[in-house]
Amino acid sequence: MARKTSETKNKGSKQVSKKVVPAWYYLVLIVIPVALVITLEIFLRVINYGIDFTTFKSISSYYPDKLFLNPDLPYKYFSDLKNIPTVLPDGFDKVKKENAFRVFVIGGSTTAGWPFVPNASFPRQLKRRLELVFPYNTIEVINCGVSAINSYTLRDIVPGILGQQPDLILIYAGHNEYYGALGPGSSVSLGNSPSFVNLYLWLKDFRITQLIENIITGLYGLFGSNDLESKFIKKETLMTRMIGESSIILNSETYYNGIDQLKVN
Numbered sequence: 001m002a003r004k005t006s007e008t009k010n011k012g013s014k015q016v017s018k019k020v021v022p023a024w025y026y027l028v029l030i031v032i033p034v035a036l037v038i039t040l041e042i043f044l045r046v047i048n049y050g051i052d053f054t055t056f057k058s059i060s061s062y063y064p065d066k067l068f069l070n071p072d073l074p075y076k077y078f079s080d081l082k083n084i085p086t087v088l089p090d091g092f093d094k095v096k097k098e099n100a101f102r103v104f105v106i107g108g109s110t111t112a113g114w115p116f117v118p119n120a121s122f123p124r125q126l127k128r129r130l131e132l133v134f135p136y137n138t139i140e141v142i143n144c145g146v147s148a149i150n151s152y153t154l155r156d157i158v159p160g161i162l163g164q165q166p167d168l169i170l171i172y173a174g175h176n177e178y179y180g181a182l183g184p185g186s187s188v189s190l191g192n193s194p195s196f197v198n199l200y201l202w203l204k205d206f207r208i209t210q211l212i213e214n215i216i217t218g219l220y221g222l223f224g225s226n227d228l229e230s231k232f233i234k235k236e237t238l239m240t241r242m243i244g245e246s247s248i249i250l251n252s253e254t255y256y257n258g259i260d261q262l263k264v265n
Helices: 002-017 023-046 122-133 151-162 194-203 207-223 227-232 238-242 253-264
Strands: 066-069 100-107 138-143 168-172
Touching: 023 207, 100 122, 100 151, 122 138, 122 168, 151 168, 151 194, 151 253, 194 253
Parallel strands: 100 138, 100 168
Antiparallel strands: none
């Protein structure tokens, strides 16, 4: 009798062990975390947490029909610096005119016009020349130059530019590739993998990523300090502070990392 009872128990345990878990159970395990992440992202946007990194925005009620390069955009690439470069207030029509010829110029400080006034920049000179050659067209030359950037920033903002119906995009860049933000020789760097850096910049558009980054920065601030930057900020230019590896030797690893970075981007 005891033997039959044990055999019955063994059969019962075998039947239990063979029980198949339904597919929806695994689906739920995936859906719940994803739903929580989406809900948190929506909540953070509703309460206006973090920074909106949309490439072009309407920034003033005085110009409701104009778009401008987002003045908060540099925070995306210079999150470790207290004083970031600014963007130029070159506005253009939200609704492109039929006779408009729209040009976007992207690059670093030379494109922006530094160290001269904006009116002396080559994009502004180009606008004047085009207006002389095509007097019956609405000429829009939007200067998107930002100091101390490289191909990472250019690659990141081009999709936003393409969405604004450009007739021409001019790129004047390359000289900041090593020391510009996130470059291989820069003090603001995330390593030498272009794929990783571009993924990071894509994720930075999400408020959850900004929340996590702010938490990490806050915890780091409890044990460290960035006073070093503030001590030299009045004595050095932005590009000087961006230098992480001062000597980049020809044919060195850093040298080829910069070339690969430019090619990939």
